[in-house]
Amino acid sequence: MRILIMGSGGVGGLFGARLAKGGADVTFVARGAHLEAMRRNGLQIDGGSEPIALAKVNAVSDPAEAGRVDMILFAVKLWDTESAARTLVPCIGPETGLISFQNGVQKDDMLRPIVGDGALVGGVSYVSAAITAPGVITQTGTMQGLAFGEFDGRQSRRVEDFHRACVAGGIAANISDDINLVIWQKFVFLASVAGATTSMRATIGEIRENALTRQFLLDLMKEIVAVGRARGVALATDFAEKQIKFADTLPHGMIASMYHDLQSGKPLELPWLNGGVVDLGTQAGVPTPLNRAVRDILILHAKGKAT
Numbered sequence: 001m002r003i004l005i006m007g008s009g010g011v012g013g014l015f016g017a018r019l020a021k022g023g024a025d026v027t028f029v030a031r032g033a034h035l036e037a038m039r040r041n042g043l044q045i046d047g048g049s050e051p052i053a054l055a056k057v058n059a060v061s062d063p064a065e066a067g068r069v070d071m072i073l074f075a076v077k078l079w080d081t082e083s084a085a086r087t088l089v090p091c092i093g094p095e096t097g098l099i100s101f102q103n104g105v106q107k108d109d110m111l112r113p114i115v116g117d118g119a120l121v122g123g124v125s126y127v128s129a130a131i132t133a134p135g136v137i138t139q140t141g142t143m144q145g146l147a148f149g150e151f152d153g154r155q156s157r158r159v160e161d162f163h164r165a166c167v168a169g170g171i172a173a174n175i176s177d178d179i180n181l182v183i184w185q186k187f188v189f190l191a192s193v194a195g196a197t198t199s200m201r202a203t204i205g206e207i208r209e210n211a212l213t214r215q216f217l218l219d220l221m222k223e224i225v226a227v228g229r230a231r232g233v234a235l236a237t238d239f240a241e242k243q244i245k246f247a248d249t250l251p252h253g254m255i256a257s258m259y260h261d262l263q264s265g266k267p268l269e270l271p272w273l274n275g276g277v278v279d280l281g282t283q284a285g286v287p288t289p290l291n292r293a294v295r296d297i298l299i300l301h302a303k304g305k306a307t
Contacts, residue, residue: 001165002069004091005029006084008038008059010129010257011101012075013137015146015171017045017052022169027066028059035059037135046132048139050170064090071162072098075125078107078269085114092119097158099123099148103194103257104272105187105280108151121159122179123148124186126172130260141251145172149179184233189243191273192220194256195294198268201259205252208244216290218244223288224277230284262298265305270298 001024005016008030020026030038038059045052060066069091076084081102092098098119100107108120124147128140146166150156159175166173176182196207196217207213221240228235236242258268274294281288 001025001071001161002066003027003162003165004063004066004069004072004088006063006072006074006088007076007080008034008043009075009131010137010139011125011127012073013043013131014045014048014127014129014139014144015073015101015125015169017043017054017057017137018144018169018171019165020054020057020169021052022165022167022171024165024169026058027063027069028057029061029063029066030059031061033134034131035061037133041135044136045129046136046138047129047141048144049142063087066091068093069096071121071158071165072096072119074098074100074111075102077267078102078104078110078272079267081107081110082114085111088115092116094118095158097121097156097162099162101125101146103187103190103269104276105183106272106276120151121148121156122151122176122183124179124183126186128254130257140254145174147174147176147179147182149176149182151179153177178234181234184228184235185239188221188224188228188235188239189246190256191224191277191291192217192243193247194258194269195220195274195291195298197255198259198262199294199297202255203252204247204250204254208247214244217247220274220290220294223281223286223291227277227281227284227286227288230286231280261304262301267304268298268302270295270302274298 003026005012005028008028042055043057099121126145132138274291277291
């Protein structure tokens with residue numbers, strides 16, 4: 001299977017490496033020092049349950065160099081969505097699938113006008129990983145997995161082929177017949193943890209161990225569940241309570257990628273995370289005062305530091 005990794009950072013690089021190790025024909029799209037290191041030394045995955053060292057990988061700066069592919073894993077930051085998607089048009093054929101493993105629930109709506117309904121496959125990723133040096137990605141913890149599926153719930157050949165490639169690469173992969181629900185389930189957790197860790201400048205362990213901050217995190221989750229349910233998503237009424245218990249199982253020092261971006265002076269995905277909750281809540285007539293507070297606390301940092 002010919003697979004293109006659009007955005008070879010923590011998510012794209014890690015899962016792309018696993019797919020390549022499993023025998024898939026993988027092309028990585030990267031830039032800058034990371035691209036040069038991959039071309040020179042390959043790609044190294046540290047941490048997790050199975051470190052990987054690929055001595056040689058196919059890495060390009062322009063997706064068009066890959067030609068048409070079977071599946072595209074789209075893993076760029078949300079603020080780069082439209083510009084990155086436009087570069088992919090030469091890679092998309094009639095049967096090509098494109099799975100966005102970005103954060104948020106608005107990602108596919110951003111992609112649809114550019115790549116078309118037919119290409120889009122829904123998906124979410126579960127991993128904590130980041131580039132720690134050019135050509136090196138480090139995974140925190142051992143959790144890793146992908147869930148994906150056609151938006152209409154059918155079992156397509158491209159999804160089944162991609163699932164086989166994932167299994168061959170040791171990826172914990174699952175085909176979902178209700179991928180929109182799965183995307184919202186992740187959004188409840190991700191936007192809440194991102195908002196809490198970033199606005200409080202604290203780890204998940206510190207937040208969950210203090211009664212007041214723990215309740216704040218839970219209430220962020222409850223607001224998102226209410227917005228999703230108002231928009232017709234079949235989220236369980238007690239889903240937030242279950243997610244706060246899941247947060248208790250995570251490494252004490254875990255922080256969200258948005259907090260990493262704040263520390264690095266990079267732009268934040270705030271407009272599509274807590275800001276997205278506010279916008280979608282307004283459309284659905286659901287109050288979201290805590291997510292609004294997080295958005296307003298962080299908004300001065302949303303564009304990152306000028307370089």
